[in-house]
Amino acid sequence: MSNCEYKPGLEGIPATQSSISYVDGQQGILEYRGIRIEDLAEHSNFLETSYLLIWGELPSATELEAFEHEIRYHRRVKYRIRDMMKCFPESGHPMDALQASAAALGLFYSRRALDDPTYIRAAVVRLLAKIPTMVAAFQNIRKGNDPVRPWDDLNYAANFLYMLNEREPDQLAAHVFDVCLTLHAEHTINASTFSAMVTASTLTDPYAVVASAVGTLAGPLHGGANEEVIQTLEEIGSVENVDAYLENCLQRKSKIMGFGHRVYKVKDPRATILQKLAEQLFEKFGRDEYYDIAVALEKAVTEKLGNRGIYANVDFYSGLVYRKLGIPTDLFTPVFAIARVAGWLAHWKEQVEENRIFRPTQIYTGPHDFQYIPIDQRRDF
Numbered sequence: 001m002s003n004c005e006y007k008p009g010l011e012g013i014p015a016t017q018s019s020i021s022y023v024d025g026q027q028g029i030l031e032y033r034g035i036r037i038e039d040l041a042e043h044s045n046f047l048e049t050s051y052l053l054i055w056g057e058l059p060s061a062t063e064l065e066a067f068e069h070e071i072r073y074h075r076r077v078k079y080r081i082r083d084m085m086k087c088f089p090e091s092g093h094p095m096d097a098l099q100a101s102a103a104a105l106g107l108f109y110s111r112r113a114l115d116d117p118t119y120i121r122a123a124v125v126r127l128l129a130k131i132p133t134m135v136a137a138f139q140n141i142r143k144g145n146d147p148v149r150p151w152d153d154l155n156y157a158a159n160f161l162y163m164l165n166e167r168e169p170d171q172l173a174a175h176v177f178d179v180c181l182t183l184h185a186e187h188t189i190n191a192s193t194f195s196a197m198v199t200a201s202t203l204t205d206p207y208a209v210v211a212s213a214v215g216t217l218a219g220p221l222h223g224g225a226n227e228e229v230i231q232t233l234e235e236i237g238s239v240e241n242v243d244a245y246l247e248n249c250l251q252r253k254s255k256i257m258g259f260g261h262r263v264y265k266v267k268d269p270r271a272t273i274l275q276k277l278a279e280q281l282f283e284k285f286g287r288d289e290y291y292d293i294a295v296a297l298e299k300a301v302t303e304k305l306g307n308r309g310i311y312a313n314v315d316f317y318s319g320l321v322y323r324k325l326g327i328p329t330d331l332f333t334p335v336f337a338i339a340r341v342a343g344w345l346a347h348w349k350e351q352v353e354e355n356r357i358f359r360p361t362q363i364y365t366g367p368h369d370f371q372y373i374p375i376d377q378r379r380d381f
């Protein structure tokens with residue numbers, strides 16, 4: 001029998017030391033490598049931020065150019081991976097397609113040299129470069145079309161939107177999408193990152209690390225909530241129904257998607273930025289019918305549950321931004337994954353640099369010394 005106190009969900013238990021990001025949940029502060037998320041959203045871009053997260057400092061202009069160039073060069077995926085994706089059922093969820101495709105990369109790049117910086121860099125570049133291509137490829141394949149080849153003239157964010165729709169995206173749309181990627185890139189030891197770290201700690205390959213994290217991100221309590229927020233707004237249907245919907249949820253004790261957070265006890269700073277991005281898009285491309293419902297729902301939840309520290313989280317407004325960018329609802333979580341690959345890889349690198357396999361303990365609650373009963377002597381119930 002262990003003397004350790006058991007904390008469900010490991011709440012408040014430090015499971016690692018990390019210098020990658022920091023959250024102050026009481027004040028609503030998020031920093032990547034000490035830089036405020038608001039500054040990165042305004043001044044940086046996703047690839048520069050990824051470099052910062054993974055290598056620990058902002059790149060020089062030459063370093064950034066080299067990194068961007070490598071990523072452009074590695075965007076294509078092997079035809080066998082595309083062919084494999086053609087065998088996936090069209091009705092399957094794109095997160096499952098992404099998890100399988102990320103794992104499949106390990107078949108093609110099977111060398112494992114975790115103490116070789118060249119290997120680490122190649123794996124980082126490949127994963128950052130190919131994950132968006134694989135998300136877009138599945139989207140095209142399930143519509144009955146061929147995957148769209150990446151367009152080398154376009155930057156990371158613009159190229160993804162291009163591969164989805166086969167037309168060059170509007171500049172504001174590409175910029176907003178890039179900021180969304182920056183906002184979602186990293187968030188301390190959340191569930192999917194923890195999953196990545198546990199997998200990394202076995203010294204397996206980085207493709208398995210990312211595949212395990214994608215599987216974890218997919219759940220509705222984590223990244224999958226962004227998809228469910230849109231379903232909630234659809235179900236509410238109009239601003240007049242918000243109070244009744246909320247009352248019903250509270251009576252049934254069901255969770256309101258896009259609200260609450262293990263660490264933040266105030267509004268998630270990323271939700272504040274995403275809300276502003278949504279408004280920028282509405283100004284240029286027209287308002288979204290669900291936006292007013294979302295604002296009314298946020299107000300009502302804050303009034304009822306704010307005193308318990310339940311506020312809008314990152315998943316609440318992201319879907320409204322993605323909808324306006326023409327991204328289908330079931331791609332919202334894969335888009336989250338495209339961004340979070342940067343954080344997973346930063347933690348993978350940090351983990352293998354000073355590794356000890358994760359192997360916590362448990363408090364056993366079952367019986368001891370039970371007698372084995374042969375099958376012919378067991379009773380049917």
Ligand code: SDX
Nearest residue numbers: 187190221222223225255256257258259260261262313315
């Ligand atoms: C992400 O960890 C990260 O950093 C994650 C993330 C990232 O960037 O990686 O920020 C991304 O995953 C955002 C969260 C997306 N999920 C949702 O929006 C789903 C809805 N929210 C929740 O289910 C919940 O708030 C969690 C999962 C986010 C946090 O879960 P906790 O910390 O285990 O909290 P809990 O479920 O134990 O709730 C504590 C109390 C409960 O009430 P009591 O039983 O104490 O009376 O708060 C209530 C809950 O019922 N509560 C909610 C609520 N969230 C918490 N009540 C209604 N609606 C909610 N959304």
